[in-house]
Amino acid sequence: MKLVIRALGVFALACASLLASQPAAAQENMLDTIKKRGNLKVGFATFVPWAMRDKQGKFVGFEIDVAAKVAKDMGVELDLQPTAWDGIIPSLIGGKFDVIIGGMTITPPRREQIDFTDRYSSSGLGAVANKQLASKMVWPTDYNNSNVTFACRRGSSPCLYIEKTFPKASLRQFDDNGLGIQEVINGNAHAWISTEPFPAFKAIQYPDKLFKASNELFEGGMEGMGVKKGNPALLNALNEWIGKNQAFLKERRTYWFSTQEWASQVPAF
Numbered sequence: 231m232k233l234v235i236r237a238l239g240v241f242a243l244a245c246a247s248l249l250a251s252q253p254a255a256a257q258e259n260m261l262d263t264i265k266k267r268g269n270l271k272v273g274f275a276t277f278v279p280w281a282m283r284d285k286q287g288k289f290v291g292f293e294i295d296v297a298a299k300v301a302k303d304m305g306v307e308l309d310l311q312p313t314a315w316d317g318i319i320p321s322l323i324g325g326k327f328d329v330i331i332g333g334m335t336i337t338p339p340r341r342e343q344i345d346f347t348d349r350y351s352s353s354g355l356g357a358v359a360n361k362q363l364a365s366k367m368v369w370p371t372d373y374n375n376s377n378v379t380f381a382c383r384r385g386s387s388p389c390l391y392i393e394k395t396f397p398k399a400s401l402r403q404f405d406d407n408g409l410g411i412q413e414v415i416n417g418n419a420h421a422w423i424s425t426e427p428f429p430a431f432k433a434i435q436y437p438d439k440l441f442k443a444s445n446e447l448f449e450g451g452m453e454g455m456g457v458k459k460g461n462p463a464l465l466n467a468l469n470e471w472i473g474k475n476q477a478f479l480k481e482r483r484t485y486w487f488s489t490q491e492w493a494s495q496v497p498a499f
Contacts, residue, residue: 261463264328269307271327272297275315277383277407278428279486280333284495292486296350297331299478300471314405316385319343322458329468330456333425335387337451345461346454347468350479353487354447355388356429358440359421360414369444373421374398381410381419388423391449415439427487435498 264270274281274293281291289310301308311327322330322344333353336346357369367373373380374396382389384403392401402419404410411432413419421443422429433440455468472479486492 259463260328260458260461261467264306264464265304267306269309270297270301270304270329271309271311272301273311273313273318273322273327273330274332275313275318277315277333277425278431278496279492281312282496285497290492290495292351292482293331293333295482295486296479299475300331300468303471303475304467315383316405319456322456325458328457328464333453334456335451336454337387340456343459344456345459345465346456347465348472349452349454350472351453351483352450353425353453354450355391355423356426356447357421357423357443358411358414358429358433359443360417360419361439361441362417363420364443365441367420367443370395373443376400378421379419381413381422383407383410383424386424387449387451388425392423431490 274297276282277291279291280293281289284290289312294310297310298308309327311321313321313326315332318330318332318334319340321327330344333351334340334346335353336349340346359365359367364373367378372378376398378396378399379402380392380396380399381402381404382392384405389401389403392399399420402410402413404413407424407428410419411422411428414422415436422432426447430442433442455472457464457468
Protein backbone atom coordinates (compact mmCIF):
# COMPACT_ATOMS: atom_id res chain seq x y z
CA MET A 231 0.00 0.00 0.00
CA LYS A 232 2.83 2.38 0.90
CA LEU A 233 4.51 1.59 -2.42
CA VAL A 234 1.30 2.45 -4.30
CA ILE A 235 0.91 5.74 -2.46
CA ARG A 236 4.56 6.59 -3.07
CA ALA A 237 4.20 5.74 -6.75
CA LEU A 238 1.12 7.90 -7.02
CA GLY A 239 2.97 10.73 -5.32
CA VAL A 240 5.87 10.50 -7.76
CA PHE A 241 3.42 10.39 -10.68
CA ALA A 242 1.60 13.48 -9.39
CA LEU A 243 4.84 15.41 -9.00
CA ALA A 244 5.89 14.43 -12.51
CA CYS A 245 2.57 15.60 -13.93
CA ALA A 246 2.76 18.88 -12.03
CA SER A 247 6.29 19.45 -13.31
CA LEU A 248 5.20 18.75 -16.87
CA LEU A 249 2.23 21.11 -16.64
CA ALA A 250 4.35 23.86 -15.11
CA SER A 251 6.90 23.56 -17.91
CA GLN A 252 4.43 23.62 -20.78
CA PRO A 253 3.66 27.38 -20.85
CA ALA A 254 7.35 28.29 -20.71
CA ALA A 255 8.20 25.75 -23.42
CA ALA A 256 5.44 27.13 -25.61
CA GLN A 257 6.57 30.68 -25.03
CA GLU A 258 10.20 29.83 -25.80
CA ASN A 259 9.07 29.16 -29.38
CA MET A 260 7.82 32.76 -29.82
CA LEU A 261 10.77 33.58 -32.09
CA ASP A 262 9.92 30.62 -34.32
CA THR A 263 6.26 31.67 -34.27
CA ILE A 264 7.18 35.16 -35.51
CA LYS A 265 9.30 33.75 -38.33
CA LYS A 266 6.66 31.21 -39.37
CA ARG A 267 3.95 33.86 -39.22
CA GLY A 268 6.08 36.17 -41.33
CA ASN A 269 5.62 39.36 -39.33
CA LEU A 270 6.77 41.03 -36.14
CA LYS A 271 3.96 42.68 -34.21
CA VAL A 272 5.30 45.76 -32.44
CA GLY A 273 3.39 47.69 -29.80
CA PHE A 274 4.08 51.40 -29.34
CA ALA A 275 2.42 54.68 -28.41
CA THR A 276 2.78 58.02 -30.16
CA PHE A 277 5.37 60.32 -28.61
CA VAL A 278 7.33 62.99 -30.48
CA PRO A 279 9.85 62.11 -31.85
CA TRP A 280 9.67 58.42 -30.91
CA ALA A 281 6.64 57.67 -33.07
CA MET A 282 4.23 60.00 -34.86
CA ARG A 283 2.34 60.29 -38.11
CA ASP A 284 3.77 62.25 -41.03
CA LYS A 285 1.68 64.44 -43.29
CA GLN A 286 0.68 61.39 -45.36
CA GLY A 287 -0.52 59.53 -42.26
CA LYS A 288 2.43 57.14 -42.14
CA PHE A 289 4.13 56.41 -38.82
CA VAL A 290 7.66 57.80 -38.56
CA GLY A 291 10.12 58.38 -35.73
CA PHE A 292 13.04 56.86 -33.86
CA GLU A 293 11.13 53.82 -32.60
CA ILE A 294 9.60 53.22 -36.03
CA ASP A 295 13.08 53.15 -37.58
CA VAL A 296 14.26 50.74 -34.88
CA ALA A 297 11.24 48.46 -35.25
CA ALA A 298 11.55 48.44 -39.04
CA LYS A 299 15.20 47.37 -38.93
CA VAL A 300 14.56 44.70 -36.29
CA ALA A 301 11.85 43.19 -38.50
CA LYS A 302 13.98 43.46 -41.64
CA ASP A 303 16.95 41.78 -39.98
CA MET A 304 14.64 38.99 -38.76
CA GLY A 305 13.49 38.50 -42.32
CA VAL A 306 9.84 39.30 -41.58
CA GLU A 307 7.36 42.09 -42.24
CA LEU A 308 6.69 44.82 -39.68
CA ASP A 309 3.19 44.94 -38.21
CA LEU A 310 2.79 48.15 -36.20
CA GLN A 311 0.25 48.06 -33.38
CA PRO A 312 -0.40 51.60 -32.02
CA THR A 313 -1.65 51.30 -28.45
CA ALA A 314 -2.60 53.66 -25.62
CA TRP A 315 0.41 54.01 -23.34
CA ASP A 316 -1.39 53.20 -20.11
CA GLY A 317 -2.59 49.91 -21.59
CA ILE A 318 0.51 48.87 -23.47
CA ILE A 319 1.87 46.37 -20.92
CA PRO A 320 -1.49 44.60 -20.43
CA SER A 321 -1.82 44.44 -24.22
CA LEU A 322 1.61 42.78 -24.51
CA ILE A 323 0.75 40.28 -21.78
CA GLY A 324 -2.58 39.62 -23.48
CA GLY A 325 -0.84 38.72 -26.75
CA LYS A 326 -1.87 41.71 -28.89
CA PHE A 327 1.73 42.02 -30.09
CA ASP A 328 5.15 40.39 -29.68
CA VAL A 329 7.30 43.22 -28.36
CA ILE A 330 7.08 46.79 -27.11
CA ILE A 331 9.46 49.12 -28.93
CA GLY A 332 8.32 52.45 -27.61
CA GLY A 333 10.89 54.28 -25.51
CA MET A 334 9.88 52.40 -22.37
CA THR A 335 12.09 53.14 -19.36
CA ILE A 336 13.22 50.02 -17.51
CA THR A 337 11.86 50.18 -13.95
CA PRO A 338 11.51 47.59 -11.16
CA PRO A 339 7.67 47.64 -11.19
CA ARG A 340 7.64 47.05 -14.94
CA ARG A 341 10.20 44.25 -14.58
CA GLU A 342 7.73 42.46 -12.35
CA GLN A 343 5.27 42.33 -15.24
CA ILE A 344 7.44 41.85 -18.34
CA ASP A 345 11.03 41.12 -19.36
CA PHE A 346 13.28 43.79 -20.82
CA THR A 347 16.12 43.61 -23.29
CA ASP A 348 19.44 45.32 -22.72
CA ARG A 349 19.40 49.11 -23.03
CA TYR A 350 19.09 50.28 -26.62
CA SER A 351 18.49 53.96 -25.81
CA SER A 352 18.54 56.34 -22.87
CA SER A 353 17.00 59.68 -22.09
CA GLY A 354 16.11 62.13 -19.35
CA LEU A 355 13.16 64.25 -18.38
CA GLY A 356 12.78 67.95 -19.08
CA ALA A 357 10.33 70.61 -17.96
CA VAL A 358 8.64 73.40 -19.90
CA ALA A 359 6.53 76.05 -18.17
CA ASN A 360 4.04 78.78 -18.91
CA LYS A 361 5.75 82.19 -19.07
CA GLN A 362 2.88 84.15 -17.61
CA LEU A 363 2.39 81.80 -14.66
CA ALA A 364 5.93 80.70 -13.88
CA SER A 365 8.54 83.11 -15.27
CA LYS A 366 9.41 84.36 -11.78
CA MET A 367 9.44 80.93 -10.16
CA VAL A 368 12.69 79.18 -9.20
CA TRP A 369 13.14 75.57 -10.26
CA PRO A 370 12.54 73.25 -8.49
CA THR A 371 11.77 74.74 -5.06
CA ASP A 372 8.97 77.11 -6.05
CA TYR A 373 7.15 74.36 -7.97
CA ASN A 374 6.49 72.21 -4.90
CA ASN A 375 3.52 74.31 -3.91
CA SER A 376 -0.20 73.68 -3.56
CA ASN A 377 -0.85 76.58 -5.93
CA VAL A 378 1.11 74.89 -8.74
CA THR A 379 -0.39 72.52 -11.30
CA PHE A 380 1.64 70.08 -13.39
CA ALA A 381 0.56 68.21 -16.50
CA CYS A 382 1.89 64.90 -17.80
CA ARG A 383 1.05 61.90 -19.98
CA ARG A 384 -1.10 59.38 -18.13
CA GLY A 385 0.73 56.20 -17.12
CA SER A 386 4.18 57.60 -17.91
CA SER A 387 7.33 57.88 -15.78
CA PRO A 388 7.09 61.72 -15.65
CA CYS A 389 3.80 61.44 -13.74
CA LEU A 390 5.49 59.29 -11.11
CA TYR A 391 8.40 61.72 -10.96
CA ILE A 392 6.05 64.67 -10.37
CA GLU A 393 4.18 62.85 -7.60
CA LYS A 394 7.46 61.98 -5.89
CA THR A 395 9.29 65.29 -6.35
CA PHE A 396 6.44 67.79 -6.06
CA PRO A 397 3.98 66.19 -3.60
CA LYS A 398 2.33 69.51 -2.72
CA ALA A 399 1.49 70.38 -6.32
CA SER A 400 -1.63 69.34 -8.21
CA LEU A 401 -1.25 66.90 -11.08
CA ARG A 402 -3.38 66.64 -14.20
CA GLN A 403 -2.88 63.60 -16.42
CA PHE A 404 -3.75 63.37 -20.11
CA ASP A 405 -3.97 60.53 -22.61
CA ASP A 406 -2.36 62.63 -25.32
CA ASN A 407 0.78 64.78 -25.29
CA GLY A 408 -0.88 67.44 -27.41
CA LEU A 409 -3.80 67.88 -25.03
CA GLY A 410 -1.51 68.05 -22.01
CA ILE A 411 0.94 70.60 -23.37
CA GLN A 412 -1.97 72.71 -24.62
CA GLU A 413 -3.12 73.11 -21.02
CA VAL A 414 0.25 74.71 -20.22
CA ILE A 415 0.15 76.88 -23.34
CA ASN A 416 -3.34 78.07 -22.37
CA GLY A 417 -2.25 78.83 -18.81
CA ASN A 418 -4.37 76.13 -17.18
CA ALA A 419 -1.27 74.40 -15.82
CA HIS A 420 2.08 75.80 -14.75
CA ALA A 421 4.40 73.17 -16.21
CA TRP A 422 4.68 70.03 -18.29
CA ILE A 423 7.26 67.31 -17.71
CA SER A 424 8.11 64.62 -20.24
CA THR A 425 11.10 62.96 -21.83
CA GLU A 426 13.28 65.27 -23.88
CA PRO A 427 13.37 66.54 -26.55
CA PHE A 428 9.60 67.16 -26.48
CA PRO A 429 9.78 69.96 -23.85
CA ALA A 430 12.66 71.66 -25.68
CA PHE A 431 10.81 71.45 -29.02
CA LYS A 432 7.72 73.04 -27.47
CA ALA A 433 9.70 75.91 -25.95
CA ILE A 434 11.12 76.62 -29.43
CA GLN A 435 7.72 76.27 -31.09
CA TYR A 436 5.91 78.61 -28.64
CA PRO A 437 8.56 81.14 -27.51
CA ASP A 438 5.94 83.72 -26.46
CA LYS A 439 4.07 81.25 -24.27
CA LEU A 440 6.60 78.72 -22.96
CA PHE A 441 10.12 78.53 -21.55
CA LYS A 442 12.36 75.76 -20.26
CA ALA A 443 11.85 75.67 -16.48
CA SER A 444 15.23 73.97 -16.20
CA ASN A 445 18.03 73.40 -18.69
CA GLU A 446 19.10 70.29 -16.82
CA LEU A 447 17.97 66.77 -17.59
CA PHE A 448 16.72 64.85 -14.57
CA GLU A 449 15.59 61.34 -13.73
CA GLY A 450 17.54 59.83 -16.60
CA GLY A 451 16.59 56.30 -17.49
CA MET A 452 17.56 53.34 -19.64
CA GLU A 453 15.09 52.23 -22.29
CA GLY A 454 14.60 48.62 -23.31
CA MET A 455 12.34 46.59 -25.56
CA GLY A 456 9.67 44.75 -23.59
CA VAL A 457 8.63 41.14 -24.16
CA LYS A 458 6.20 38.84 -22.41
CA LYS A 459 7.81 36.84 -19.60
CA GLY A 460 9.03 33.36 -20.51
CA ASN A 461 10.36 34.13 -24.00
CA PRO A 462 14.14 33.61 -23.69
CA ALA A 463 14.73 32.88 -27.39
CA LEU A 464 13.09 36.15 -28.48
CA LEU A 465 14.79 38.08 -25.69
CA ASN A 466 18.22 36.72 -26.65
CA ALA A 467 17.64 37.49 -30.33
CA LEU A 468 16.72 41.09 -29.54
CA ASN A 469 19.72 41.51 -27.24
CA GLU A 470 21.99 40.18 -29.96
CA TRP A 471 20.44 42.63 -32.42
CA ILE A 472 21.02 45.54 -30.03
CA GLY A 473 24.66 44.57 -29.60
CA LYS A 474 25.26 44.46 -33.35
CA ASN A 475 23.43 47.71 -34.16
CA GLN A 476 24.96 50.30 -31.85
CA ALA A 477 26.14 52.49 -34.74
CA PHE A 478 22.68 52.42 -36.35
CA LEU A 479 20.97 53.25 -33.03
CA LYS A 480 23.33 56.17 -32.38
CA GLU A 481 22.86 57.60 -35.89
CA ARG A 482 19.06 57.34 -35.77
CA ARG A 483 18.87 58.82 -32.27
CA THR A 484 21.04 61.76 -33.30
CA TYR A 485 18.78 62.42 -36.30
CA TRP A 486 15.51 62.32 -34.36
CA PHE A 487 16.61 63.84 -31.04
CA SER A 488 19.36 66.31 -31.92
CA THR A 489 18.04 67.79 -35.17
CA GLN A 490 14.74 68.98 -36.53
CA GLU A 491 15.54 68.01 -40.11
CA TRP A 492 12.42 65.85 -40.01
CA ALA A 493 10.07 68.56 -38.69
CA SER A 494 8.75 69.51 -42.14
CA GLN A 495 7.56 65.91 -42.65
CA VAL A 496 5.04 66.02 -39.80
CA PRO A 497 2.10 68.24 -38.85
CA ALA A 498 2.73 70.82 -36.15
CA PHE A 499 3.26 69.13 -32.81
